[in-house]
Amino acid sequence: MEKVILIKYGELSTKKDNINFFLTKLKDNLLNILKDLDVNIVYDLGRMFIYTNSDINKVIDRVKNVFGIHEFNIAYIIDNKEDLNTYILELLKEKEFKTFKVESKRSNKKIPKTSIELSRDLGALILKNIPNIKVDVHNPDLLINVEYRLNNILVYFEAIKGLGGYPVGTLGKGLLMLSGGIDSPVAGFLTIKRGVKLEAIYFESPPHTSREAKDKVKTLAQKLALYNNEINLHVINFTEIQEAIYKNIPHEYLITIMRRMMYRISAIIAHNRNCKVIVNGESIGQVASQTLTSMMAINEVVKIPVIRPLACFDKLDIIDLAKKIDTYETSILPYEDCCTIFVPKHPVINPDKNKCAEYEKLIPYEELIYQAIKNHEIIKISNEDKNEYSDLL
Ligand code: ATP
Ligand code: MG
Numbered sequence: 001m002e003k004v005i006l007i008k009y010g011e012l013s014t015k016k017d018n019i020n021f022f023l024t025k026l027k028d029n030l031l032n033i034l035k036d037l038d039v040n041i042v043y044d045l046g047r048m049f050i051y052t053n054s055d056i057n058k059v060i061d062r063v064k065n066v067f068g069i070h071e072f073n074i075a076y077i078i079d080n081k082e083d084l085n086t087y088i089l090e091l092l093k094e095k096e097f098k099t100f101k102v103e104s105k106r107s108n109k110k111i112p113k114t115s116i117e118l119s120r121d122l123g124a125l126i127l128k129n130i131p132n133i134k135v136d137v138h139n140p141d142l143l144i145n146v147e148y149r150l151n152n153i154l155v156y157f158e159a160i161k162g163l164g165g166y167p168v169g170t171l172g173k174g175l176l177m178l179s180g181g182i183d184s185p186v187a188g189f190l191t192i193k194r195g196v197k198l199e200a201i202y203f204e205s206p207p208h209t210s211r212e213a214k215d216k217v218k219t220l221a222q223k224l225a226l227y228n229n230e231i232n233l234h235v236i237n238f239t240e241i242q243e244a245i246y247k248n249i250p251h252e253y254l255i256t257i258m259r260r261m262m263y264r265i266s267a268i269i270a271h272n273r274n275c276k277v278i279v280n281g282e283s284i285g286q287v288a289s290q291t292l293t294s295m296m297a298i299n300e301v302v303k304i305p306v307i308r309p310l311a312c313f314d315k316l317d318i319i320d321l322a323k324k325i326d327t328y329e330t331s332i333l334p335y336e337d338c339c340t341i342f343v344p345k346h347p348v349i350n351p352d353k354n355k356c357a358e359y360e361k362l363i364p365y366e367e368l369i370y371q372a373i374k375n376h377e378i379i380k381i382s383n384e385d386k387n388e389y390s391d392l393l
Contacts, residue, residue: 005075008069056074071161077152122144143157175198179203191307246342255343267304283308284312294348
């Protein structure tokens with residue numbers, strides 16, 4: 001009897017025609033996140049199995065972070081059907097329960113009995129051998145699943161919930177505008193969940209923004225890398241652009257123009273990296289630059305679609321999610337971001353597009369953008385659990 005992990009893919013099973021493309025990607029993603037462990041992944045008769053010689057709990061902890069899995073089970077493979085009764089009773093010794101139900105599936109149609117008869121036989125055997133238990137078909141303490149397959153029998157019990165969604169990379173690439181705040185990592189997580197592989201872009205303004213602010217973004221990127229396989233973080237030095245805006249443009253339009261510049265740069269990086277969308281953490285009404293009129297005035301400078309997964313979320317719900325994905329504690333560290341430093345007292349709530357275009361003529365922004373992109377830094381962040389000294393050891 002061999003212990004394996006049995007993977008079940010919920011929403012993926014609706015992808016009839018190209019299911020194999022999704023499954024191959026899922027398998028690749030699993031192999032990637034388990035690359036330092038001893039595993040073998042087999043896709044066989046509509047099921048995916050992970051065989052491992054490593055600590056199975058370690059494997060389970062990693063599988064929990066992989067998108068495209070609805071749920072998974074620890075399953076036992078029994079090669080000889082004659083051994084089923086002995087093994088079932090042995091497995092049940094480790095379980096505590098007062099009520100149970102057997103659920104049988106029969107993909108091996110050569111077996112003469114129906115699924116109901118198979119469940120009834122096994123139920124009778126269990127009742128005969130274990131005292132003080134009874135059958136409850138509606139709400140059992142223990143559900144015993146038995147699948148009679150062509151070459152073997154699978155037995156498994158309670159399911160472990162997976163993250164759902166699609167395997168990352170099955171729906172192309174996107175560029176996430178990643179600040180050190182609470183919202184953008186959550187927006188990134190939700191986008192990866194839909195199968196979009198992310199690269200990230202961060203605008204820094206040294207010396208107005210600190211080394212710690214950048215490290216914070218790197219930590220957030222590392223947390224997202226766990227779901228994204230790895231992540232490329234594009235760091236743009238935004239200082240000159242920001243100072244030019246600050247010196248030359250009426251202050252109520254500072255944020256609007258600054259964000260138009262961020263969008264322009266993001267669109268170019270997205271184009272260069274083959275990303276089909278920009279993703280950010282904007283949420284309707286959150287701040288002056290996120291009113292509908294502001295969004296229009298900012299969005300009009302790019303053609304590429306901009307996805308805002310949090311557009312309709314309440315801040316408290318965003319915070320809940322940030323806690324779940326373990327980015328919250330990092331996001332609330334106090335280091336200032338470039339937006340927060342240059343915030344005017346009275347930012348415009350309903351910016352006028354024509355005024356934006358007029359004001360932008362006051363700065364040589366095309367040249368500044370060209371320079372910022374030319375000199376930008378790319379940091380490759382892997383999904384491995386590294387300690388901070390591992391590069392030195
Ligand atoms: P967050 O929204 O992530 O909590 P924030 O509140 O500082 O951070 P906002 O001013 O709400 O940022 O900006 C809206 C969105 O614009 C962010 O969610 C993020 O996607 C993007 N953004 C803001 N500042 C930066 C930056 N310095 N680098 C990259 N993207 C940024
Ligand atoms: Mg925000």
